[in-house]
Amino acid sequence: xxxxxxKHTAENLRPPLTNIGIIGWxxxxxxxxxxxSALTLLVTYMLWLLVPPLISWAFINxxxxxxxxxxxxxxxxxxxxxxxxxRFIIFGFYPHExxxxxxxxxxxxxxxxxxxxxxxHWRKSLFxxxxxxxxxxxxxxxxxxxxxxxxxxNLWGGLPLTLLLSVFGLTAAYPVGVLLALGRQSKLPIIxxxxxxYIELIRGVPLISLLFMSSVVFPxxxxxxxxxxxxxxAQIAIILFTAAYIAEVVRGxxxxxxxxxxxxxxxxxxxxxxxxxxxxxxxxxxxxIPPSVSILxxxxxxxxxVVIIALYDxxxxxxxxxxxxxxxxxxxxxxxxxxxIYFVCCFAMSNYSRRLERELDTSL
Amino acid sequence: MNSKQTEKTNDEAPIIIxxxxxxxxxxxxxxxxxxxxxxxxxxxxxxxxxxxxxxTLIRCINRLEEHQRGKIIxxxxxxxxxxxxxxxxxxxxxxxxxxxxxxxxxTILENLTLGPIWVRKTPKREAExxxxxxxEKVRIAEQAxxxxxxxxxxxxxxxxxxRSLCMKPNAMLFDEPTSALDPEMVxxxxxxxxxxxxxxxxxxxxxxxxxFAKSVAxxxxxxxxxxxxxxxxxxxxxxxxxxERTQLFLSQILD
Ligand SMILES: Nc1ncnc2c1ncn2[C@@H]1O[C@H](COP(=O)(O)OP(=O)(O)OP(=O)(O)O)[C@@H](O)[C@H]1O
Ligand SMILES: [Mg+2]
Numbered sequence: 001x002x003x004x005x006x007k008h009t010a011e012n013l014r015p016p017l018t019n020i021g022i023i024g025w026x027x028x029x030x031x032x033x034x035x036x037s038a039l040t041l042l043v044t045y046m047l048w049l050l051v052p053p054l055i056s057w058a059f060i061n062x063x064x065x066x067x068x069x070x071x072x073x074x075x076x077x078x079x080x081x082x083x084x085x086x087r088f089i090i091f092g093f094y095p096h097e098x099x100x101x102x103x104x105x106x107x108x109x110x111x112x113x114x115x116x117x118x119x120x121h122w123r124k125s126l127f128x129x130x131x132x133x134x135x136x137x138x139x140x141x142x143x144x145x146x147x148x149x150x151x152x153x154n155l156w157g158g159l160p161l162t163l164l165l166s167v168f169g170l171t172a173a174y175p176v177g178v179l180l181a182l183g184r185q186s187k188l189p190i191i192x193x194x195x196x197x198y199i200e201l202i203r204g205v206p207l208i209s210l211l212f213m214s215s216v217v218f219p220x221x222x223x224x225x226x227x228x229x230x231x232x233x234a235q236i237a238i239i240l241f242t243a244a245y246i247a248e249v250v251r252g253x254x255x256x257x258x259x260x261x262x263x264x265x266x267x268x269x270x271x272x273x274x275x276x277x278x279x280x281x282x283x284x285x286x287x288x289i290p291p292s293v294s295i296l297x298x299x300x301x302x303x304x305x306v307v308i309i310a311l312y313d314x315x316x317x318x319x320x321x322x323x324x325x326x327x328x329x330x331x332x333x334x335x336x337x338x339x340x341i342y343f344v345c346c347f348a349m350s351n352y353s354r355r356l357e358r359e360l361d362t363s364l
Numbered sequence: 365m366n367s368k369q370t371e372k373t374n375d376e377a378p379i380i381i382x383x384x385x386x387x388x389x390x391x392x393x394x395x396x397x398x399x400x401x402x403x404x405x406x407x408x409x410x411x412x413x414x415x416x417x418x419x420t421l422i423r424c425i426n427r428l429e430e431h432q433r434g435k436i437i438x439x440x441x442x443x444x445x446x447x448x449x450x451x452x453x454x455x456x457x458x459x460x461x462x463x464x465x466x467x468x469x470x471t472i473l474e475n476l477t478l479g480p481i482w483v484r485k486t487p488k489r490e491a492e493x494x495x496x497x498x499x500e501k502v503r504i505a506e507q508a509x510x511x512x513x514x515x516x517x518x519x520x521x522x523x524x525x526x527r528s529l530c531m532k533p534n535a536m537l538f539d540e541p542t543s544a545l546d547p548e549m550v551x552x553x554x555x556x557x558x559x560x561x562x563x564x565x566x567x568x569x570x571x572x573x574x575x576f577a578k579s580v581a582x583x584x585x586x587x588x589x590x591x592x593x594x595x596x597x598x599x600x601x602x603x604x605x606x607x608e609r610t611q612l613f614l615s616q617i618l619d
Binding site: 260269274279282283286 | 426427428447452455457458463465466467468469478479482483512513527528531
């Protein structure tokens, strides 16, 4: 008697089989209704058409050896175009025997970025680590001191150049953008109109024309003999361009912070800078994390436009490789490779932004 | 009631003096010839119909709004466009808002220590001790590490009061501190304000809580159409209102 009792209590009832496990999941997500069922079948059919050939092209019939001899015969992907030219694609014209230097610099950069991800590391020591890291990276790339052979910046290229332009372009553009957004809200007419004119002007021209001006027009105005490094000029153009977009996004965030927050800060006697820094910006910037990251991602990809002023960034070194008759037919493979590199970087950014949003969420 | 009469308000030391003050929003004359002197330790409740200018008046006292004519002197400092004076006055006069206006991205403790640390330059340790002291006082110390969004309205308003107190103000302004609260939370906030009154804080409170006015106010002001129409001690104000608009208003809110 007593033993059979538990069978009738509610907790002991198991859910019907179709609600759990893989069948339940499929029923709920793939086959709920005839329309979704038809879509599921259609998509499955297309995947079946596409995926096996893709796998056999990319992996089974593909050739990987740098020599690339079997490429013609194999019929699959010729990854040899990447493996044979990897050093040129990644490092451009940087002297072959010195390429460990940009490699180490990139590793330092990535390590620093990785370490900076964690907000509990945002202390003074991180600032020192970055200063030291930047110095070491500079020495490694440039050389000319400490017994390192000097390497002219016109030989820099490939991935280090892309990372250099984007990491510093974006980190510098952000504060400039914030200042412009604050300027646009300023009560001082000069600052306000400067910000408005700047933002609207920059947003009215394409990045290419800015890059072009920075490399062709701008030097005309410099006093004779004064030459500003081409990479630096491109860097500045990217910063100025991205900052204008950041400014508009941040302005939206500033408007999203209620009037009551300003009043509360005022009534405590905080001055303008304290109010902005401690109360308004932390809230405004949090609101605009998603659109900011969109801008940063597109700015990152836009760094490839520096080809227009003959800088050899990652995309340009790849194109150059493909202009070699031996590799001409294999652009798909080479572009897939660089696309993967771009994707990894962009995905890391958007992933991090989502994490930051979660961590900063205090409303619960 | 007894305690209120035995308590001394220092006649020699008015802390807030408003003389012939006018304010306009564009063409709209919001405040008309306001004269008001508040002595140290005095507690004033301001009531009046919606739109009569109550909020505007107390917001002029710490320069959240700018007046255009007349004089406002707080703690011996006249409010002019001098930013230094304005910031000084704001540190001396605390303000509690209808919608609390806590800083949502900071913990309760950080909300309380921000002002003392950045404005008064108090060492962090000391600021935190003071903050905990006032959190105890408003009976909410156990929530110190939470964020404002995790607290009920009544708790948030008590935190807001504690935040003002941490600046050790000489006077406190309250703009309808209980009108955004659910009825069951009104009492916990009023209790905190009553205990503040017992400690002798100078308070100007915009409120329609007549029970509160009766028990702690020295003076009740009635505003209408941007003017102070009538002012009196609470007994006479409620039992024997002079002005017919005061009578009308009281009959409306006492029902
Ligand atoms: N920023 C502003 N610009 C223009 N008019 C305003 C502004 N703020 C308030 N007013 C007007 O000034 C008048 C007085 O407003 P105030 O907020 O002081 O009234 P109140 O007595 O506090 O009313 P309530 O009880 O509704 O809070 C109202 O008619 C209001 O519409
Ligand atoms: Mg009001």
